[in-house]
Amino acid sequence: MNRLADNAERVPVLIAGGSLVGLSASLFLGRLGIGHLLVEKHPRTSHHPRGRGNNIRTMELFRTAGVESAIREAASVLADNHGILQTPSLTGTEGNWLFREMDPGARPPGSALPDGACAARTTWSRCC
Ligand SMILES: Cc1cc2nc3c(=O)[nH]c(=O)nc-3n(C[C@H](O)[C@H](O)[C@H](O)COP(=O)(O)OP(=O)(O)OC[C@H]3O[C@@H](n4cnc5c(N)ncnc54)[C@H](O)[C@@H]3O)c2cc1C
Numbered sequence: 001m002n003r004l005a006d007n008a009e010r011v012p013v014l015i016a017g018g019s020l021v022g023l024s025a026s027l028f029l030g031r032l033g034i035g036h037l038l039v040e041k042h043p044r045t046s047h048h049p050r051g052r053g054n055n056i057r058t059m060e061l062f063r064t065a066g067v068e069s070a071i072r073e074a075a076s077v078l079a080d081n082h083g084i085l086q087t088p089s090l091t092g093t094e095g096n097w098l099f100r101e102m103d104p105g106a107r108p109p110g111s112a113l114p115d116g117a118c119a120a121r122t123t124w125s126r127c128c
Contacts, residue, residue: 009037011035011036011037012034012035012036013025013029013034013035013036013037014036014037014039015029015036015037015038015039016039017038017039017040017041018038018039018040018042019040019046019050020050020051022038022040023038025038026038027065027067028061028065031065049127051127052084052127053124053125053127054071054124054125054127055124056122056123056124059071059122059123059124059125060122063122068122068125071125072125075125075127078127082099083097083098083099084097084098084099085097085098086098
């Protein structure tokens with residue numbers, strides 16, 4: 001028989017993993033007032049980057065949750081980080097740079113839109 005320990009905590013939602021999906025779920029559940037517990041097996045953020053940017057729709061959702069400016073501030077340390085290096089090894093210099101010059105997400109919020117661009121109130125953001 002399954003029996004919870006006397007000091008066990010019951011929560012409506014258990015979120016396993018505190019990365020992009022888990023933290024976003026926690027943020028949006030919290031805004032709805034839904035109690036939850038997030039568990040993450042690592043004590044800190046990953047050493048390996050797993051995101052170069054958040055697209056416009058993602059940033060719109062983060063803006064509604066009030067965290068857009070915090071994300072941009074955290075991402076500002078990567079302002080000079082351009083392009084993707086496609087490489088067979090993390091230790092060498094061999095590889096091909098992709099998108100090194102072209103960076104459509106570099107438009108600062110509030111600046112003029114390029115011709116034909118849709119008028120979203122926010123922009124692509126680098127990941128932090
Ligand atoms: C090189 C690279 C570049 C990318 N670039 C982009 C990009 O520019 N933009 C974009 O949107 N996406 C990008 N992605 C994809 C993006 O990183 C993933 O879609 C995203 O990380 C998935 O998030 P997730 O929370 O589902 O999973 P993960 O990020 O894999 O996180 C899972 C979390 O769960 C934790 N966990 C696992 N098992 C347990 C357990 N048993 N108990 C507790 N915690 C546990 C892990 O420690 C981890 O923190 C990129 C991915 C890679 C690899």
